[in-house]
Amino acid sequence: MKLALNVNGKAASIVVDDPEMPLLYALRNDLGLHGPLFGCGLGQCGSCTVLVDGKAVRSCSVPVSSAVGRKVVTLEGLGTPAKPHPLQQAFIDEQAVQCGYCINGMIMQAAALLQTNSKPSEQQIRAALAENLCRCGTHLRIVRAVKRASEAMT
Amino acid sequence: MTTHISRQLASESRRKFLRTGSALVVTFSIGGIGEAAAQAAPPKTVAADQVDGFLAIDAKGNVTVYSGKVDLGTGVRTALTQIAAEELSVPLARVTVIQGDTLLTPDQGITFASLSIQVGGMQIRQAAATARDALLGQAATTLGVAKDTLTISKGTVAPKSGGKSVSYAQLVGGRDFQLKLDPKAPLKDPKDYTIVGQPIARLDIPDKVTGRFTYMHDFKVKGMIHARVIRPRAMKATLQAWNDFDCRKIPGYIGAIRKGNYLAVLGRSEWAAIKASKAVETTWSDWQGLPDKAALWEWLRKVRINKDEELQKIGNSAETMKTPHAKIVSASYNFAIHTDPKHLPTAALIADRSEFSRDIVAALRNTDYFAFIGEARDEADAERMLATGEAQFVVTIPADFSKRLVRGERPALLVEADATDPVATGNAIAAVNQLAQTALTRDLSGPLASLAPPPAATPLASAPGAFEVRVHARYNPEAVTQYNIVPGLLGVILTMTMVMMTGLAITRERERGTMENLLATPATALEVMTGKIVPYILIGLVQVSIVLTLAQWLFRVPMLGSYSVLYLSVLLFIAANLMLGLTISSVAQNQLQAMQMTFFFFLPSILLSGFMFPFRGMPDWAQYIGQALPLTHFLRIVRGVLLKGNGWSEIVPEAWPIALFMLAVIAIGLRFFRSTLD
Incomplete structure (x- = not known):
């Protein structure tokens, strides 16, 4: 089965056996995008988060077919090491990464937040990231990074 | 190209260079070992006692460090880069670390136990110190000055007083050191450090925040x-x-x-x-070795202490407590483990992984009626769990549940109940119906409210229920009590007739004095027992056929399973009861005693087997007694075969306790039969 996707602003066509396959595997294995990561596979940790039509979605828990006709943006689509998105730059500036496994989710969830609320308070940032799990312990730096990005973006 | 991948490419090209190109390079031996057999094109050494194992300096003066310790997310890449750059006095940007490539990196052991820096890092430091010392010596020769008059800055060796200098690239660039790693090589004085101890930005972060970092899972x-x-x-x-x-x-x-x-x-x-x-x-297989939850803390406290370690001694608490103004703070820290034996075993089949699903399961658990015993792998597994009685309920959350929930489409949640016994599940089903109103109030008002599409977001939480609960009372949807009672009667009648008939058999012989005749025959105890039993088995089978016919014709009880399964289980049950009857008769002195003993067995069978009261509703001690009685298991088999259509695999867990009961009774019977012979 052939599916036409729009990922990071580009049309991408993939062939899948099963339209119910979670979007995550299409992104990682068919399109080679390693920004979204498999964490729990249950939609509970957030490390697989991508934007679908601007909304943060747990790509491990939504079928790839549901992304057809929508705009998917992954961490790679936000910016590059040479030209990072303000959020990515803020995470570098705050050194808000330890192992980095959760960081995809933190940044993507924050990107969705900043789209609807360009000046979030610390409480609002904490609430938005409450369902993204990190076990290294960079939480405070992550919150600071999101704050810094929101300031840089205005 | 990304930094990380370009590093890999660098290692790749270096590997190729070392394989194919080194034959062209005239080997230059800085350690004075002499010209090596360069013609053999040796691969890069991975020896941990060679400087070349850990370090290489190319023609441009860039340093490559080979580390057998890998970065599991701790940031050691940055730290190892700092260590090597510091010891060699080169700028950080000119050092690249290659980690865990077994063709290139020395075996520094497993990456674990916080040893990457304190052991692995020190080996790299010593390799760098050995190289530094050798480079200083080489520079002294080249420049024609004393070694101790030289200083190194940014990879260039120059006299402290100034003058002609020579770079690492000129001294060793692109060639091997061919030096044994000297653990005693003079280390740089920490007070001269300019890189180690500085807040250096992590090298891996730019890749990690842009999705370019290669995690283990990304290798293809x-x-x-x-x-x-x-x-x-x-x-x-x-x-x-x-x-x-x-x-x-x-x-x-x-x-x-x-x-x-x-x-x-x-x-x-x-x-x-x-x-x-x-x-x-x-x-x-089932493993029952875990400690009893109810007595977990007692169990933990009884565990043998292997090692009693005193980490710090700041005083004697026993003495301190005697002082008049001692403030005593006491607390006991235990892990909270939820346990309630009254909970009904419930399995979940969750196709939708979301906060909603989690909260619904939590809400079900909070009703106190449902104890989640695990997840069914698929529908077939759920079906099996219900059929075997492993689960009394299966909660199914369909795949599109949260999607439809946030769209305001009121999706349905399925609760399947093993309603074979309508009395046992009634209250739980009533509790389930309350669920839709209460379960998700928190989710739909909190941060998740924004997940719902704007027009539906507000009415969603206040709606009569964001989702619907569908209850399927399986196996007995109309809650007809006779479906439960009539198959149960089959077991009760068999228990009564079989035990009593045989119970009287031998006692009667003893009373009439015909026992001597039996004793005179060469038949063994087992043979006599068999002879007594076979006719009754036939009678039992006739009884069963009559009850089954009446059940279907008169009471319209369904028969979903196969007769062969049913009759074979009946045979086992009859055999167990007959054995009990025979044993009673061997023990009893006269027919009256045998009758009393029969009732002593019969009454608990009726009361505690689940025939009269729902089994799981009984207190624990009663359930334990009930489990020992063959009728308990036979009832489950008969109800399972008739109402659930159970086959062999589902009845085995109930069949073996009956067989075990029979063996135990035979063992007792044989002993008493022998003793009566004596």
């Missing part, structure tokens, strides 16, 4: 296939049986590998392997 090799390991369902469980019949329907499924208790399924795609891991059927 040519022709790679995927696998998933099938985990046991309990600690120390052993794999008893498995089949992959359903996996074979999955496109891209390759096969399974089994080695002892290890089972893995293979697929051409990751998703095929994941689907196969859900479709493969396994039977694991």
